[in-house]
Amino acid sequence: MLEIKNLNLKYGRIQVIWDLTMSIYNNEAVGIFGPNGAGKTTLISSIVGLIKPETGELIFEGNSLIGFKTHEIIRKGISLVPQERELFPFMTVEENLKLGAAYVPNARNRISENLDFVFEIFPILKERIHQLAGTMSGGQQRMLAIGRALMANPKLLILDEPSLGLQPSLVIELFQKLVEIKKSGVSIMLAEQNVKQGLKVIDRGYVLENGKIVMEDVVQNLANSPHIQKSYLGV
Numbered sequence: 001m002l003e004i005k006n007l008n009l010k011y012g013r014i015q016v017i018w019d020l021t022m023s024i025y026n027n028e029a030v031g032i033f034g035p036n037g038a039g040k041t042t043l044i045s046s047i048v049g050l051i052k053p054e055t056g057e058l059i060f061e062g063n064s065l066i067g068f069k070t071h072e073i074i075r076k077g078i079s080l081v082p083q084e085r086e087l088f089p090f091m092t093v094e095e096n097l098k099l100g101a102a103y104v105p106n107a108r109n110r111i112s113e114n115l116d117f118v119f120e121i122f123p124i125l126k127e128r129i130h131q132l133a134g135t136m137s138g139g140q141q142r143m144l145a146i147g148r149a150l151m152a153n154p155k156l157l158i159l160d161e162p163s164l165g166l167q168p169s170l171v172i173e174l175f176q177k178l179v180e181i182k183k184s185g186v187s188i189m190l191a192e193q194n195v196k197q198g199l200k201v202i203d204r205g206y207v208l209e210n211g212k213i214v215m216e217d218v219v220q221n222l223a224n225s226p227h228i229q230k231s232y233l234g235v
């Protein structure tokens with residue numbers, strides 16, 4: 001589904017991503033684990049057209065993404081839940097959700113089906129449908145941000161540290177929702193520092209350190225790896 005080949009990304013003269021190659025298959029949940037500043041957000045920004053690669057390829061369903069604008073990339077089926085929630089706090093839950101479909105003609109024709117899907121996964125959003133987004137708790141706002149991304153009808157949902165700032169019980173609840181979303185047929189790319197919970201969601205993962213992939217494996221092998229256990233799980 002998504003193939004990234006020999007990607008190099010720079011901010012000015014400072015190189016942040018080095019010769020990165022990775023892939024995501026249909027119906028797969030893939031983790032990108034790494035500490036603060038490893039380059040996860042930068043990598044994601046390049047996929048959704050916010051940063052132009054220095055060199056390398058970004059291929060989605062056989063076609064290059066390079067040169068396309070973010071809204072065009074969303075239309076192709078990639079939806080991002082950014083680290084900053086980017087909700088409209090003075091708009092209701094319903095208005096925020098509907099805006100998620102705004103850029104995508106296919107999704108605009110499926111608003112009520114997609115709303116039903118989002119409410120099935122996050123029933124709390126249905127209960128709070130007329131509430132202003134900014135008055136909801138952090139966890140509920142995170143659910144709304146994911147719901148909004150789902151309203152664009154994505155084939156691939158990219159999440160940039162969805163656990164950030166949430167209490168542990170909410171992280172567990174939220175990540176169970178990600179498993180449900182994956183079961184519905186949406187592929188997932190999960191960038192996370194919370195490896196312990198992230199491992200419960202993914203099929204396969206990459207470890208990104210200082211802009212380079214230092215490990216790539218299926219979830220069981222990652223969970224059993226001494227490097228992961230020592231550096232990320234505190235074992």
Ligand SMILES: Nc1ncnc2c1ncn2[C@@H]1O[C@H](COP(=O)(O)OP(=O)(O)OP(=O)(O)O)[C@@H](O)[C@H]1O
Pocket residue numbers: 011014016034035036037038039040041042043161
């Ligand atoms: N706009 C920018 N200009 C210059 N350097 C940047 C910019 N954004 C990020 N960086 C640098 O690029 C590196 C990677 O940052 P990035 O945000 O991609 O990491 P990350 O793994 O997503 O970490 P975090 O979880 O903190 O977002 C860091 O050294 C950071 O300081």
